[in-house]
Amino acid sequence: MKTFRSARLAIGIAILFAGPCLAADPATLNWKSVPTKTVTLFYPGQSTYQWLRSSGHPGAAVVTGGGACLTCHKGTEEKLGNKLVKANPLEPTPVEGKTGVIQLSFQIAYDNENAYFRAQWKTRNPYPGDAHPFVRFDGKEWKTYGFPKLDAVVQKGEQPGIYEDRFSIMIDDGGVPAFANQGCWLTCHNGARDNPKFATRAEVEANPLYQALKQSDVRKYLPSTRTDADASWDKGKSPDEIAKIKAASGFLDLMQWRAHRSNPVGMADDGYVLEYRLGDAGGNPFGSNVDPKTHQPRFMYDEKKVGKKALTTDDLRKMPTALIRDQNAVPFDPNAGWKTGDLIPEYVLNKDGAKGSGADNKNVKGVWKDGMWTVVWVRPLKLTNPDDKGLNEGKVYNFSFAVHDDNITTRGHHVSFPITVGFGVKAAVEATKLK
Ligand code: HEC
Structure with missing residues (x-):
């Protein structure tokens, strides 16, 4: 009986070390065994939900019908980013020296407990934006x-100009209509900070939805939470209706690794987008x-x-x-x-300031070296919190990425078109299963 047990243990250890080895510390994972996907992130200017559906955008009819950006914009990221980053109708306040595109290298692996993300990109500046x-x-x-x-x-x-660098991941599990086709553009609206028709503090504070939220500015939100066809910021549904959308999984996960406000305590924040950009229950670090x-x-x-x-x-x-x-x-x-x-x-x-669902990303580390950030991230699988999109084997998710580079916030980031990520299933990016 004793030998049988130790033989089992020996086999167990052998299995543990056979594949790309890992456990709690993703920095020790053999990332060379995990394929790298290069995603071109581009500067979007003020290409809001409302602009994309306006006569100013040649693709308006298809976008209004829920069609995919990539029907017409496949491979055009460089062209879009390099144009939009300079003064143009969608960029009234260009930032000198800003790059139009950022190449993001993304890797993803998983085992029975966690997903492991690794992201790398070059910064514009010869120092980390921390x-x-x-x-x-x-x-x-x-x-x-x-x-x-x-x-x-x-x-x-x-x-x-002083503001932290960031790397953000947005995740949809199919619960948000059109996200697979239009990605983060569903969340970007007129009225928000740095966008057209900016809503003043007084206007926002006079609005019932924002009063219920106790918020005084417009941030990301989903069109499903508004009552009119144009998904206007000030036409919010009632808190009851919004709660129903959330319960039916009609929200997006949005997590941000922050070079100043989360990385020094080895974390990324954990939030979600529904009627506003909200934090998961349990707070922030x-x-x-x-x-x-x-x-x-x-x-x-x-x-x-x-x-x-x-x-x-x-x-x-x-x-x-x-x-x-x-x-x-x-x-x-x-x-x-x-x-x-x-x-x-x-x-x-304060690392202990985030608890429960807000502390799901508590093993995330970014290191800046030779002009490049490398961020390695542990995301537990199978989360069942009401404000998370639980990642599960056998499923495909729509991911969307953003990098905030060179002292910028709001729409000053570089973004990706949506991309499918599969765990044990076919997708544009297939997560590598660790043995
Ligand atoms: C039916 C085709 C079509 C679809 C679908 C479409 N677009 Fe466009 N879009 C165009 C065309 C054509 C232009 C004009 C500039 C060009 O040719 O790139 C354009 C221009 C733009 C511009 C401004 C670039 C500039 O030159 O000023 C942005 C930004 C943009 N589209 C984003 C999007 C996004 C985001 C989506 C998805 C939500 C989308 N488009 C869907 C056809 C389309």
Whole structure:
């Protein structure tokens, strides 16, 4: 009996090491054994849901009928991106030096517990975009320092462009009509930040749907949550109707690896898109570091760990800047002798701040080297949370990717057309089963 058991154990270990070896640490996976798919991400400008269906777009009739972008745009990513990134009717505020396309290398594997993603792309800048806006002491008060490059204050040269790099994955399991054909363009609408017909804070706060959400800006949403044919931001369905769509799986998973706000604690956030861009239950690994009452930071750097309580502009792009609770942060001391120009991050990280469904992506690590990010990501399979798309063997999913590069947010990212990913089934990208 004893020998039988140890023989079984020996076979078990042999099986474990036979295939591409892995376990909890995806960095040790033999990624060379997993095929790489290169996806061309392109700059989309203001090609919103509403523009795509307007007379300005020659493909409007097909798009309105739910048809696929790739019917007409197959292989045109470079042409689209290089045109849209410069001043043109769909880009009123071009960013100098921005690239039109980014080549994303994507690999995916899985075993019985997890899916493993690996993504690589080159950054425009010769440094990792791991800094994020700060608050700066001006001698009297702490004020935001650094903004994304589409913002007017950066375009006018009044503020530096500072914003984290990101890699995002959107997943549909067939529950969102037309996503397989039109991908993330279903979620991008007039009224949103940096898009046409921008909805002001006052307008948004006067709208019943946004009042119910307690939100003051328009972000991604799905057309199914609106009542009119044009899927207008202000024509929201009732919370009851929206809850029914969610229960019927009519939402998208949207997870973002963030170079400043999640990577330093080895995570990606976990969210979803339905009537808004929402976070999964359980929260995020990051939160505001600004006290809304005093307008002062809540935490500062731990001098013993960082060598100083605050940074200055000389430190930027030379060192990691994340402020992390229980690691390099201590409660803010208003009487610490602050000097004009002192910088403290506007966000503070806390790995334990994300729990439950919000903490599903708790083993994600990005490393920047020689001009390139490599992000390796563990996503548990078979998730059953009501805000996740559980990945399962034998199924095909529609993925859509985005990279935020060079200090940008909102639509300033590079995006992909939707692409099918299969687990043990035929698809454009077939996940490699680990033995
Ligand atoms: C029936 C064909 C057709 C379909 C379907 C279609 N388009 Fe187009 N689209 C065109 C044509 C033709 C143009 C004009 C420019 C060109 O030839 O590339 C265009 C232009 C564009 C432009 C502006 C580029 C420029 O030159 O200013 C964008 C952005 C765009 N399409 C995105 C999309 C997206 C996203 C989808 C899917 C939701 C889509 N299109 C579906 C035919 C189509």
